[in-house]
Amino acid sequence: MATLWTRGIQVCRALPRLCTAPSVQRRTSVRLMSTEKDNLLVDVDSKTGVATMQMNRPPVNSLNLEFLTSISIALEKLENEKCRGLILTSDVPKIFCAGLDILEMYQPDVERLQVFWRSLQDVWLRLYGSKMATIAAINGHSPAGGCLLATCCDYRIMAPNYTIGLNETQLGIVAPFWFRDTMCGVIGHRETEHALTLGIMYSTEEALNIKLVDKVVPQDKVIPAAQEKMKQYLKIPEVARQLSKDLMRRETVEKLRLRREDDVAAFKNFAVRESVQKSLGMYLEMLKKKSQQKK
Numbered sequence: 001m002a003t004l005w006t007r008g009i010q011v012c013r014a015l016p017r018l019c020t021a022p023s024v025q026r027r028t029s030v031r032l033m034s035t036e037k038d039n040l041l042v043d044v045d046s047k048t049g050v051a052t053m054q055m056n057r058p059p060v061n062s063l064n065l066e067f068l069t070s071i072s073i074a075l076e077k078l079e080n081e082k083c084r085g086l087i088l089t090s091d092v093p094k095i096f097c098a099g100l101d102i103l104e105m106y107q108p109d110v111e112r113l114q115v116f117w118r119s120l121q122d123v124w125l126r127l128y129g130s131k132m133a134t135i136a137a138i139n140g141h142s143p144a145g146g147c148l149l150a151t152c153c154d155y156r157i158m159a160p161n162y163t164i165g166l167n168e169t170q171l172g173i174v175a176p177f178w179f180r181d182t183m184c185g186v187i188g189h190r191e192t193e194h195a196l197t198l199g200i201m202y203s204t205e206e207a208l209n210i211k212l213v214d215k216v217v218p219q220d221k222v223i224p225a226a227q228e229k230m231k232q233y234l235k236i237p238e239v240a241r242q243l244s245k246d247l248m249r250r251e252t253v254e255k256l257r258l259r260r261e262d263d264v265a266a267f268k269n270f271a272v273r274e275s276v277q278k279s280l281g282m283y284l285e286m287l288k289k290k291s292q293q294k295k
């Protein structure tokens with residue numbers, strides 16, 4: 001078992017054959033970078049070539065700039081090392097991912113805001129466009145950006161009694177076209193329009209009904225079920241599987257690739273609006289009150 005450390009990322013792998021960098025093959029433990037608290041744990045099973053990526057940024061795995069950067073670097077590494085599959089899950093109890101860190105968008109530093117958005121684009125381009133077979137093991141709530149991560153994957157398995165959806169309008173903000181396109185690819189145009197305009201958070205059972213998730217299993221079976229489903233993907237000849245996925249997703253990926261900077265500008269101009277800032281402030285206040293009441 002080899003362990004790699006990078007900015008907030010631990011990558012463990014069981015077989016050196018997956019490691020293409022010579023320094024990795026030679027050593028069992030390499031610290032590439034160590035700056036922040038480790039918030040992403042990535043294990044690679046060398047027999048199968050399947051990586052399990054666990055998000056671990058308590059309390060709710062919200063996606064700030066540093067966390068997105070960690071995810072993006074890890075995805076690039078796995079792709080470069082020719083991993084065949086990825087299971088995306090959470091190490092934080094009851095939360096898959098709370099979506100974008102609202103503090104990145106509220107009263108923002110405009111320079112950082114744009115870097116933040118580019119890093120989200122990077123994660124989306126890497127995950128949605130991944131050559132790996134990808135399965136979301138949704139073991140907790142998954143609003144907004146959390147739902148985006150899940151819908152980027154090829155297959156979704158969810159535990160009962162949680163919620164998932166693109167709830168942006170409830171915050172007074174609007175999901176960009178690539179969130180919409182990703183959701184459309186999973187549940188279709190009509191249901192996406194319904195979901196986006198109302199900012200619906202679906203229960204696990206509702207999500208299964210509209211096929212936003214593919215399978216529901218008890219909490220402790222989510223990862224085993226993902227591993228089992230992964231075997232089906234890995235049985236398909238690699239190039240055929242990858243090209244079929246590419247055939248389905250290339251246009252959507254290219255649409256963002258061609259308009260990345262326009263999209264950054266649109267996001268920035270929207271986010272700094274007074275009315276948007278007011279809505280985000282009220283939403284944060286509501287979250288804080290709710291959190292205080294629990295304590």
Ligand SMILES: CCCCC/C=C/C(=O)SCCNC(=O)CCNC(=O)[C@H](O)C(C)(C)COP(=O)(O)OP(=O)(O)OC[C@H]1O[C@@H](n2cnc3c(N)ncnc32)[C@H](O)[C@@H]1OP(=O)(O)O
Binds near residue numbers: 094174288
């Ligand atoms: C302008 C265009 C942008 C378009 C794209 C936007 C995409 C997004 O992802 S926007 C983010 C949307 N996310 C949400 O609406 C989720 C909000 N959070 C929740 O609904 C809940 O926190 C929960 C269901 C995820 C978890 O509930 P629970 O376990 O009860 O935890 P708490 O609500 O008590 O939260 C603990 C702690 O975390 C703070 N927090 C929660 N979510 C976020 C977040 N997304 N960003 C930043 N901070 C978040 C919450 O305020 C609590 O903080 P404290 O008050 O300091 O304890």
